[in-house]
Amino acid sequence: MALILELTVQAAQMMLVLLLAPLLTGFIRKVRARLLRRQGPPLIQPYRDLLRLMRKEVVLADNASWLFRVIPYLIFAATWVAAALVPTFATGLEFSWTADLIAIVALLGSARFFLALAAMDVGTSFGGIGASREVMIASLAEPAMLLIVFSLALVAGATQLSTVAAFMGSPQVGLRVSLGMSLIALVMVAIAENARVPVDNPATHLELTMVHEAMVLEYSGRHLAMIDFAAFLKLLLYVSLISCVFVPWGLVTAGAGPWSYVLGVVFYICKLAASGVLLALFETAIAKMRVFRVPDFLGAALMLALLGTLLLFVSRSL
Amino acid sequence: MISDAAVLLWGVASLLGTAVLAIAVNRTPGSGTRLVYGLTLGISVAALLVLAGRVLEDPVTPSTAVLPVGLPWIGAHFRLDALSTFFLGVIDFGGAMASLYGLGYGSHEPSPHRVLPFFPAFLAGMNLVVLADDAFTFLLSWEFMSLSSWALVIVHHRERENARAGYIYLVMASFGTLALLLALGLLSGPGGNYTFEAMRAAGPTPLVATFVLALMLLGAGSKAGLVPLHVWLPLAHPAAPSHVSALMSGVMTKVAVYGFIRVIFDLLGEPTWWSSIIVLFFGGLTAVLGILYALMEKDLKRLLAYSTIENIGVIFVSLGLALAFKANAMPSAAALALTAALFHALNHSFFKSLLFFGAGAVLTATGERDMEKLGGLIHRMPQTSFVFLVGCVAISSLPPFNGFVSEWLAFQAVLQSPDLPQWGLKVMVPAVGGLLALSAALAAACFVKAFGITFLGRPRSSAVEHAHDADRYSLAAMFILAVLCLLAGILPGLVIDGLSPVTLSLIGSRMPVQMAQPWLSIVPIAASRSSYNGLLVFVFIAISASAAVYVIHRFASHALRRGPAWGCGFADGVAGSQYTGVSFAQPIRRVFGTFVFRATERVEMPAPGETRPARFNLEVHDVIWETLYLPIGKALDFATDHLNHLQFLTIRRYLTLVFLFLIVLLLVLALWP
Numbered sequence: 004m005a006l007i008l009e010l011t012v013q014a015a016q017m018m019l020v021l022l023l024a025p026l027l028t029g030f031i032r033k034v035r036a037r038l039l040r041r042q043g044p045p046l047i048q049p050y051r052d053l054l055r056l057m058r059k060e061v062v063l064a065d066n067a068s069w070l071f072r073v074i075p076y077l078i079f080a081a082t083w084v085a086a087a088l089v090p091t092f093a094t095g096l097e098f099s100w101t102a103d104l105i106a107i108v109a110l111l112g113s114a115r116f117f118l119a120l121a122a123m124d125v126g127t128s129f130g131g132i133g134a135s136r137e138v139m140i141a142s143l144a145e146p147a148m149l150l151i152v153f154s155l156a157l158v159a160g161a162t163q164l165s166t167v168a169a170f171m172g173s174p175q176v177g178l179r180v181s182l183g184m185s186l187i188a189l190v191m192v193a194i195a196e197n198a199r200v201p202v203d204n205p206a207t208h209l210e211l212t213m214v215h216e217a218m219v220l221e222y223s224g225r226h227l228a229m230i231d232f233a234a235f236l237k238l239l240l241y242v243s244l245i246s247c248v249f250v251p252w253g254l255v256t257a258g259a260g261p262w263s264y265v266l267g268v269v270f271y272i273c274k275l276a277a278s279g280v281l282l283a284l285f286e287t288a289i290a291k292m293r294v295f296r297v298p299d300f301l302g303a304a305l306m307l308a309l310l311g312t313l314l315l316f317v318s319r320s321l
Numbered sequence: 322m323i324s325d326a327a328v329l330l331w332g333v334a335s336l337l338g339t340a341v342l343a344i345a346v347n348r349t350p351g352s353g354t355r356l357v358y359g360l361t362l363g364i365s366v367a368a369l370l371v372l373a374g375r376v377l378e379d380p381v382t383p384s385t386a387v388l389p390v391g392l393p394w395i396g397a398h399f400r401l402d403a404l405s406t407f408f409l410g411v412i413d414f415g416g417a418m419a420s421l422y423g424l425g426y427g428s429h430e431p432s433p434h435r436v437l438p439f440f441p442a443f444l445a446g447m448n449l450v451v452l453a454d455d456a457f458t459f460l461l462s463w464e465f466m467s468l469s470s471w472a473l474v475i476v477h478h479r480e481r482e483n484a485r486a487g488y489i490y491l492v493m494a495s496f497g498t499l500a501l502l503l504a505l506g507l508l509s510g511p512g513g514n515y516t517f518e519a520m521r522a523a524g525p526t527p528l529v530a531t532f533v534l535a536l537m538l539l540g541a542g543s544k545a546g547l548v549p550l551h552v553w554l555p556l557a558h559p560a561a562p563s564h565v566s567a568l569m570s571g572v573m574t575k576v577a578v579y580g581f582i583r584v585i586f587d588l589l590g591e592p593t594w595w596s597s598i599i600v601l602f603f604g605g606l607t608a609v610l611g612i613l614y615a616l617m618e619k620d621l622k623r624l625l626a627y628s629t630i631e632n633i634g635v636i637f638v639s640l641g642l643a644l645a646f647k648a649n650a651m652p653s654a655a656a657l658a659l660t661a662a663l664f665h666a667l668n669h670s671f672f673k674s675l676l677f678f679g680a681g682a683v684l685t686a687t688g689e690r691d692m693e694k695l696g697g698l699i700h701r702m703p704q705t706s707f708v709f710l711v712g713c714v715a716i717s718s719l720p721p722f723n724g725f726v727s728e729w730l731a732f733q734a735v736l737q738s739p740d741l742p743q744w745g746l747k748v749m750v751p752a753v754g755g756l757l758a759l760s761a762a763l764a765a766a767c768f769v770k771a772f773g774i775t776f777l778g779r780p781r782s783s784a785v786e787h788a789h790d791a792d793r794y795s796l797a798a799m800f801i802l803a804v805l806c807l808l809a810g811i812l813p814g815l816v817i818d819g820l821s822p823v824t825l826s827l828i829g830s831r832m833p834v835q836m837a838q839p840w841l842s843i844v845p846i847a848a849s850r851s852s853y854n855g856l857l858v859f860v861f862i863a864i865s866a867s868a869a870v871y872v873i874h875r876f877a878s879h880a881l882r883r884g885p886a887w888g889c890g891f892a893d894g895v896a897g898s899q900y901t902g903v904s905f906a907q908p909i910r911r912v913f914g915t916f917v918f919r920a921t922e923r924v925e926m927p928a929p930g931e932t933r934p935a936r937f938n939l940e941v942h943d944v945i946w947e948t949l950y951l952p953i954g955k956a957l958d959f960a961t962d963h964l965n966h967l968q969f970l971t972i973r974r975y976l977t978l979v980f981l982f983l984i985v986l987l988l989v990l991a992l993w994p
Contacts, residue, residue, distance in 0.1 A: 057873065060880030064887075066779060068699045070710070076873075080866035084858065100848055101857040105732055106720055110858070112765060113719040119769045123900070125886045126696065126778030131900020134773065138766035139908035145762035149732070150755050156736050161850040220887060225877040229869065298912045305755075312751045316739050 012264060013096045017087040019268070020243075024086070024235035025049035027242065027275055034283035049235060053228050061224035064125040074121040075222065075229035078114045082233040085110040086240040090247045092267035093255040094165040103162040104152045108145065111196070111240075114233065115141055122218035133217030136294055140202065140214065143301035144195045147188055150308035154185045155248060157315040164247065172251035181318075184311035186249050191304035193241040195297070197234070200286045202297050205234075214294070239275075242282075246274040325375055326386040326401040329409065329452060332368045336361065336445035343437035354427040357437045361444060362420035368413040368448070372406055380406055380822040385454065392457050398516055400454035403822035404587070407663060408451045408579040411670045415572035416444045418798045419564040422678050425794030426564055429685050435476045436562055443469040443568065447576050455516040456505040463501060463580070467494040467544075470573060473565045474557045486556035493543050493553040500540030501580070504533045508588055520588045530589055534596050537584050538603065544577035546630040547637065548607040549945045554630060555614070559622030559690070563681020566622060570629040571674040575666050578636055585644070586659075586827045594648040594743050600641035601749055605756035608634030610945075612763040613917055616770065616909055617941060619902045620690050621680045624771055625673065628716065631760055632669045635731065636662050638753055642734045643828070645746050652830030654737035657845050659824050660817055660832055661730035667816065668723040668809060672715040675802040679709035682791035682799075683775065687784040692774045692902045694782040701788040704796055706776040711803040713772045715810070717765040721859035723809035726843070728761055729853055733845045763909070770905045779896040811855040813843050903939070910941075918942055 029049045036043025063071070085107045088099060102110065119137050122130035156162045158179065159170035170176065195202040198215035207213050219230050247254060253270030255263050292300065339360045346353035375384075383402040391397040401409070423440070430436055446466030453459040471494065475487035507529050508520045525533065543550035558569045585592065611630030618624040639662035646655035682705045683698065684690055699706040715722035735754040741747060780786065790796065809816055814835030821831035835843050842854040914920035918941045925936040970978075 057877035060878055060882055062882050062884050065883050065885055066697065066700070068777070069703075070699060070777070076866045076869050077862075079869050080862045083865045083869075084861045087861075098857065098861075100842065100852045101854045101861070102720070103851045103853060105729055105851075106725075106853050106858065109718065109720050109725055109729075112717075112762075113714070116714065116717060116719055116765050116769060120773055120777065123769070123773035124699075124777045126896070126899045127886050127888060128898060128900060129887075131778075131905060134769060135900065135905045135908050138769055139912060142759070142762045142766050142909060143912070145765075146755055146758035149758035149761075150751075153732075153736065153751060153754060156851075157739055162733070162736065163849060163851055166849050224880075225873050228877070229873070294908070295911060309751070309755055312755075313748065316747045316751050317744075 008261070009096070012093055013087075013098055015264075016091055016093070016096060017083070019091060020086045020236060020239055021083070023272070023275065024232070024239040025053060027239050027279055028235045030276065030279045031238075031283050031286075034280055035287055038283060038287045049231075053232060056223075056228035056231070057225050059224045061226055063223075064127075064221050067125055067221070071121055071124040071221075072226065074117045075226040075233075077117050078121075079229045079233045079236075081110050081114040081117075082236045082240070085114075086236045086243070088164070089240055089243045090164055090168055090254060091243050092253075092271040093264060094168050094247075096165070099165045100163065104155070104164055104167070105149065105162055107164070107240075107244075108148050108152065111237065112141070112145060114237075118218055118230070121222075125221045127221065129217045129220045133214055133220070136214045137218060140195055140297060140301065143298060143305055144192050147301060147305040147308045148192050148196075150305065150312050151185045151189050151192070154181050154308065154311045154315055157312065158182065164244075168247045168251045168254055169256065171248055172254065181311035181314045182249075184307045184314075186245075188304040188308040188311065189245055189248075191300065191307075193245065195301055195304075197238045197241060199282070201289050201292045202300065204291050207291075242275060242278045243271075246271075246278060250274060324386055324401075325371055325384040326399045326452060327384075328371050329368055329401065329448065330386055330388070330399060332364050332371075333445045333448045333452070335364050336441040336448070339364070339441040340438045340445070343441065344434075346437075353437060354430070354433050355424060357441065358420045358423040358427055361441050362417055362424070364441075365413045365417035365420060365444070369410065369417065372410050372413065375401070375406055376410075376819065381826065391455075391461070392515070395455065395457065395515055397458045398454035398518075399452045399458070400517070401452060403826045404579070404582065405451045407667075407820065407823050408575060409448065411575050411667060412444070412447045412451060412572050415568055415670050415674055416447075418674055418678075418802060419568045421801075422567070422681070422795050422798035423564045425792035426562070426678075426681055426685065428792075430562060432476065436473065436565070439469045439472040440565065443473060443565070446470075447573060450576050451579055454518070456509055456520075457515050459517075459580075460498065460502055460505065464498050466573065466576065467498065470561070470565070470569055471557075473561045473569075475560070476562060476565075477560070480560075482556075483560040486553070486560040490553045490557040493550070497540045497543035497550075500536045500543070504536035504540060504584065507533055507536070508584070517583075517588060521590070524590050527593065530593065531596075533589060534585065534599065537581055538599065541577045541581040541584075542603070545574045545581070545633045545637075546577075546607070546611075547603050547633065548610045548630065549949055551607070551611070551630045552946055552950060555618075555623045555626040558626040558629065559620065563622070563677055563684060566626070566681070567674040567677035570626060570677060571670040574629060574633055575670055578633070578640075578662075578666055582640070582827070585640075586647075592644045592648045594645060594741075594746065597641045597645035597648060598745055598749055600637055600644055601753050602641075604634050604637030604639075604641050605753040606634070607631070608638060608760035609756050609763070610634075610917065612760050612767055613909075613913055614943075616763060616767045616906050617914065617918065619692050621683065621692050621695075621771065621775060622677070622690050624692075624767070625676050625680060628764065628767060629669070629673055631764060632665065632673070632716075634760065635728070635757065636665050636669070638757055639665065639731045639734060641753075642731070642738065642750070645741060645750070646734075646737070647828055649741055649743075651737070651740065652828055653832070653846070654734065654740075655828045656821075656824040656830040656832050657730065657737065658734035659828060660820050661727055661734050663820050663823060664730060664813070664816055665724075665727035668715070668727050668806070671802050671805050671809065672712045672724060675708060675712040675799055675806065676716065678795060678799050678802070679705055679712060682795055683788075685791065686788035689782070689784045692771070694784055695775045695780075696778040696896065696899070697776075697780040697785055698788060699776045701785065702776075702790045704790050705799070706772075708796075708799040708803045709776065710772055711806055713768040715806040717768045718761050719765065721807070721810050721855045721862065723806050723813070726810055726813040726853070726855060728757070730843075730845065731757060733851055736851075737846075766909060770902055774900075774902045774905060778899050781896050781899070781901075807859075811859045812841060813853075813855055814838065814841050817843060914941065917944065919944060 119134040122134040255267035449462035615627035643658035718724040738750040
């Protein structure tokens, strides 16, 4: 019986991230539009976009290879698995020990690896520019992310997200400088990884400034739907990650009753809404930076994360 | 009952016999190639079977053999223990795969008589190094391995580049052997105890241990490719035929790692904590610089060689961590770090062999190593490109492949380090962890470039037009390696448990039994702290990808139309307008290269009205070569020039010189305390 409940919760989590991911993006777009005093698209516009893309035919470049057609599914699968492994409303899920935080970061790395390859498949300059900038961003964002993971692991004594979340919810955490540094660094990395302003602009199609959009320029129809969906999932993943580590209240622990799960979902949606508003506020308040300013931005994140980790290593013995 | 070590020595003897046979048969091309590679394949597989039997039965009890050759009153000692069993497995498996690949690839060799005798000899040399149990045999085998591989490097010696590569390799290899000779000489002490047994029992003084560590870093490090001793590696490895490049990069560097582990972990006894700082420093430096060099490279095989340097750095970082933990009596953490190092050595032998085989297939099909002249090979060589892609994913340490598991173990070892008491290590370890993460991210970028420029996009030259897939032997070797990359990634527990006798014998501790974990997860310390399950990750990805494909094909439109690529209204038919390897690396070069390579970009714009085209000049410096090796070379030239006149003295002057030298010697002897 307990096992069935556990499996149901795990399946519910997988479906929940799938259902909520487009909504979060739609919500952010709506809030952004309202902040700019525009009406904005309806909340469910991302769902409509996905359905519309799925119904359209695929226009494939003449020399696109089999890899180009396989990659959207791989990216979607890797991102979905990663998103499903981050605790959203409950910790200690049936399969949460499959991959720890390092593995989740690496799964996203796999998705990015394949996306960059897909961008280079057709052999246009757009694909190349997108892929080369993406790997440059990743080469700074990934170490920063791993150093953040180190900090969290040193505080909580584990890289297992459920354990980290449980520890962060307990009173023994206290206020720590390193955690503050990690939070700032994590937000910076999340912005870069999700191609948001100021690193990249998801709404632009101006070739000199785009990164993510340049990579997916050749995609259309159902393939583009998969890639867009993966991008929605990735944004949800980072928001869930930040909220489960730094705002761990309301997370249901394993073995609680069904009602607490419902309550947990409500808490989770509130957290998503709050982070969506914050992200939209931040994005409207800041301008996009030049591509070669991005290394400075991410370098700051890297330094913050390293400082946080060093501080922890050093303060252990005091 | 003949001992396992003796059986393996018979294998070595038959490899040497094959080498002699190859000299005899090389007048008949074709069949001779088949015969030699067939024999080496058979011998390697037989050796692997012996080793497998050992691992299953009793991997711990050493098996020894003594031959009455070598120094007269000592003989040649051989010993097979857990450590040498593991490395012999790596060597013989690599040898078997290279032979299988050679069965097909060897037929394209224009001068087989330069390759065939040395290939089995090279394998024999590597086997002997790992089996050797006394200093004399070890050094002799090491030099034999170096020289036979040197002969393979200069197979195509008429090409200017290769001759230079051979020269630099020879100089560096001699230098390395000299360092090893001094290290083992120090260990054997004034009494001349040449056997490893006696060295182990002697227990060196701290001063001797320091010198031995430095000399081993120079000797084994130069063979493995530690920065700044790596300069020969990216020249020599690519110069050899591709299956030999695979052996040199995938296997011979592991023999160097073996030498380092044997002396530092086994013969030296208890390490000091600061020795680990030196190893960590050079490991981290090697990892990051190696992969940055690889990113700047446009020659496919040299890119792979530089990536070998990076992987050696990763292995040495893990070894440094193991030393630090061992010195501080933290055996379980030390076992974790050592397991990470050995696992990565095994993984690297898999995917680097695979990638060099793939590069060899590309070279055979197109005659090009320069990536800027390739592109679009995925259409012409579908199977080769598939296995090459697997190798790229594995080496970029992405789950669910094997490279990720060993990186993950290394990160877990880094996370054990806050308990270390020394301040130096406290500051060093997180920084090195950051370097490790940086090198992993850069490796992914590097292999996006390697695969993307070589296999994807549009053909950049006519060399690509008539390319076709490799022959079935080569493909078989590559597919076996690709499957192993996946298997070691999804069943890492099997490998970790297989490594436990090695860590037990060197550190006295082991990681927990992994195959007993539920769902075949790997759990370094405790499940609540960290665990990873490659099998489930693989299954989950497979299930969700299939689900996505099913849903899309059930509900979405099936329509598909081919059209020209989108070019913003300018349809460009010129393949040269694509991104090249150099332009792909530009953003990373701007971030790291201005500092590491002193890279400068200059645009020469013609004045208004002029008709000449604008030019873009890129200048990249190999800083290590220019600041370290060129001055040494200049100093040597200077010294030889000025000592040259000593060659033309009269006999009286020579006698005076000899007399003066004798007096100085006697004075030194007299004044020596």
